[in-house]
Amino acid sequence: MxxxxxxxxxxxxxxxxxxxxxxxxxxxxFYDDLEVDSIKAIEIAVAIEKRFKVTVRDEEIPNITTVKQAVDIVEKLLEEKDEHVQA
Amino acid sequence: MSEINNILITGIGVISPIGEGKDEYWGALRTGRSGFREITLFDTSDFNVKIGGEITDFDPLKYIHKRHLRVLDRSTRLLIAAARLSLEDAGLTITDENTYSIGVSAGATFGSLHSISQFDREGLIEGPKYVNPSFFPNTVINSPASQVSIMFKIKGFNTTISTGFCASLDALIYAADFIRLGRADVVLVGGVEELCEETFMGFYRLGLLSGSKGSPPGCKPYDKNRDGLILSEAASVLVLESEEHARKRDAQPYARILSYSNAFCPQKPGMFTSGDGLKKAIIQAIERASIDYEDIGFISSCANGGIELDKMEAETIAEIFGNKIPASSIKSMIGETYSASGAMALSAATGAIHLGFIPATVNTEEPEYPINIIKEGIENVEIHNVLVVSSDPYGNNSAVIIGNI
Known part of the structure; x- marks a missing residue:
């Protein structure tokens, strides 16, 4: 997974x-190595939300600076979603 | 403050249905090659008219790194490509030292229509939350000019002018004023329009396209049998530079800006604009250039095969010049490129001065007006000055005179 x-x-x-x-x-x-600007950051967030059917809070986006942080957040959101479904 | 005639054209970039780069473009104009073909950019099955001036072999990757390409719309890609060609042609390098004295001034009016439509469609289908924010900048009309500044790190002024048919001549006038007032040394002056279904439908529904009533389409400026324009797409950028700056860096200028003027002539309800505004713009431009009427080598006209526009322009030219001065419309070959048309005409006129030719008005067989319409191109002719004019149906009129070095 x-x-x-x-x-x-x-x-x-x-x-x-x-x-x-x-x-x-x-x-x-994202910003130093991959030339991501504020618009691209939102585009990545929207694409992730669409693909994984999760919601990333807008205020959280500026704090996600590395790919690893994005992966961690998505995994956490997916776990929460699973728990919610099981409950 | 510099004089107007101390402003030079030192670089040309063109992306058009009849050629890419100035040499191909000038070559096509000299041989009278037209750029009309069946449209492939969108489905034309619902229209009587199926042809346009589509640019078919444009490869944006030649001009823009693929990392930057994805989110740029067609208009922006075309203008960036033309800008890159113009900078290369001028041999101008943008540095940290000169960037604040370089500006961008471009004409664009309908360029964003397709992007707006696509953005709106995504919002309606996916929901407003899921629209792609990277495509949002394309929905504003100053996107192409702004992306040119971003791409080439140009930090002087950046302006988009949206006066329709007159937009890129007005962009030149605006740019030349900046140089004249000492606020810029160099300005990239251009214009762009893309061919898209939305703009095409607008012109079609207004009955302005040749062939919309069933006859075979053809762009025939001033012809008795003309029945409308052929919609087209293009981008052109000219490097405008103060003479002092050009001399310092040993640039090779093609032509000189001699003068310019524009005049607005309000349209009366239900009527086409009168020629008063165009007449005023032309006469003012000639007076400011301090030349005689006979000194004009040819008039680069804006006739596009439209019934009313051609009539107004021809009657105005006849009133001012009689049939003495040759008049030619390159729209017979490239079609109506709208906000890019002034820049396309300026690039053509620059070539005419530089190489010594007058382009043909290729499809005109039976001129309706008593003016000297050039039906076949003229070669080996010394051109000292060219008057480039643009008018629109709503009252905008612009005139620019360029001269040899």
Whole structure:
């Protein structure tokens, strides 16, 4: 699951930024390494929300600076969603 | 403050249905090649008219890195490509030192229509929360000019002028004033329009397109049998530069701005604009250039095959010049590129001065008006000055005179 989330997020980031997936790692910084600006940050968030059917809070977006942070947040949101469904 | 005639044209970039880059463009104009073809950009099955001036072989990756390309719409890609060509042609490098004295002034009016429509469609289908924010900047009309500044790191002024047919001549006038007042050394002056279903439908529904009533389409400026325009797309950018700046960097200028003027002539309800505004703009431009009427090598006209516009322009030219001065409309080859048309005409006129030719008005067979319409191109002719004019149905009129070096 974790691998899939990571792969799909890297794929989304690649689509939005134009960097090849091989150029993107968990440590990549959106702003310093991948030329992400405020509009692209929202585009990535919207694409993630659509793909994983989760909601990322707008105020959280500026705090997500690396790919790893994005993966962690999505995994957390997916876990919460699962718990919610099971409950 | 510099004089108007101390402003030079030192670079040309063109992306058009008849060629990419100034050499191809000038070459096509000299051979009278037209750029009309069946439209592939959108489905024309619901229209009687199926042809337009579509640019078919444009590869934006030649001009824009793929990382930046994805979110840029067609208008923006075309203008950036033309800007890159113009900078290369001028041999101008933008640096941290000169960037604040370089500006961008572009004409664009309908360029965002397709992007607005697409953005709206996504919002209606997916919901407002899921619209792609990266496509939002394309929905504003100053996007192409702004993206040019972003792409080339140009930090002087950035302006978009949306006066329809006159937009890019007005953009030149605006830019030349900046240089004349010492607020810029160099300005990238241009215009752009893309061919899209939304604009096409607007012109079609207004009955302005040639062939919309069933006859075979053809752009025939001033012809007795003309029945409308052919909609087209293009971008052109000219590098305008103060003579002092051009000399310092040893630039090779093609032509000189001699003068310009524009005049608004309000349209009366239900009537086409009169020629009073165009007449005023032309006469003022000639007076400001301090030349005689006979010194004009040819008039680059804005006739597009439209019934009323051609009539108004021809009658105005006849009133001012009689049939003495040759008049030619390149729209017979490139079609109506609307806000780009002034920049396309300026680029053509620059080539005419530089290489010594007068382009043909290719499809005109039976001129309706007593003016000197050039039906076949003229070669090996020394052109000292060209009067470039634009008018629109609603009262805008612009005139620019460029001269040899």
């Amino acid at each position: 974790a691998d899939n989330v990571q792969k799909e997020i890297i794929s989304i980031v690649s689509d939005v930024t134009g960097f090849e997936p091989e150029e993107i790692s968990l440590e990549s910084n």
